[in-house]
Amino acid sequence: xxEDIRIRSAKPADLPTLLRFEQGIVSAExxxxxxxxxxxISYYDxxxxxDAPDSEVAVAEHDGRLIGSGYAQRKxxxxxxxxxxxxxxxxxxxxxxxxxxxxxxxxxxxxxxWAREKDLPEIxxxxxxxxxxxxxxxxxxxxxxxxxxxxLNLDEQ
Numbered sequence: 001x002x003e004d005i006r007i008r009s010a011k012p013a014d015l016p017t018l019l020r021f022e023q024g025i026v027s028a029e030x031x032x033x034x035x036x037x038x039x040x041i042s043y044y045d046x047x048x049x050x051d052a053p054d055s056e057v058a059v060a061e062h063d064g065r066l067i068g069s070g071y072a073q074r075k076x077x078x079x080x081x082x083x084x085x086x087x088x089x090x091x092x093x094x095x096x097x098x099x100x101x102x103x104x105x106x107x108x109x110x111x112x113x114w115a116r117e118k119d120l121p122e123i124x125x126x127x128x129x130x131x132x133x134x135x136x137x138x139x140x141x142x143x144x145x146x147x148x149x150x151x152l153n154l155d156e157q
Contacts, residue, residue: 005067006102006134007110010050010057017066018057021093032128035153044091049073056114060094060103068094068103074118086122107139119156128144 007119010018022043028034049055049071060068071091077084089111094103125143126133 004062005098005101005106006061007058007106010059010062010069012047012050014059014066015047015050018059018069018091021066021069022046022091025091025093029128029131034129044071046071046091054118056111057091058107058110058114060098060107062098067098068092068107070104070107070111072114072123074120075124077122083121085118085120086124087111087118089123089125104137105141 019042026036026039026041026043046057049057052073054074055071056073057071058069059066063104069091070093072087072089074085075088077086081110089108092104092107094107112123123143124146125138126149127138129135129148
């Protein structure tokens with residue numbers, strides 16, 4: 001079935017489905033982050049990313065239906081790091097019926113190609129440390145832990 005799945009750049013007409021995918025991501029991540037505000041919340045400005053020259057929003061499509069998504073953005077690295085710019089990816093979502101069929105890999109391949117075409121030699125992403133399924137999926141593709149961001153809530157002390 002994955003051979004029938006097409007990966008392409010998202011179009012403005014895809015926005016309603018992409019907004020639904022975003023809410024699927026928020027729901028999946030809510031158990032990992034008690035600091036998220038109550039619904040409805042939005043992580044991304046997807047409409048702006050669709051038109052931005054330094055962003056690529058990709059979708060997976062099967063039989064005319066969107067089944068997955070992801071984005072890559074050109075980001076400046078910290079001033080003391082090389083390379084000067086990298087690609088940051090996120091918004092990775094696959095409809096439940098299509099999970100485990102390599103859809104994420106195909107979306108990531110599309111985003112990796114975009115990053116190479118933009119001369120971005122590195123890819124960064126963030127993931128909740130307790131989200132073991134996502135971490136396994138990213139490690140399977142070749143990602144490795146890089147830096148751990150920590151926080152302290154002074155109101156809870």
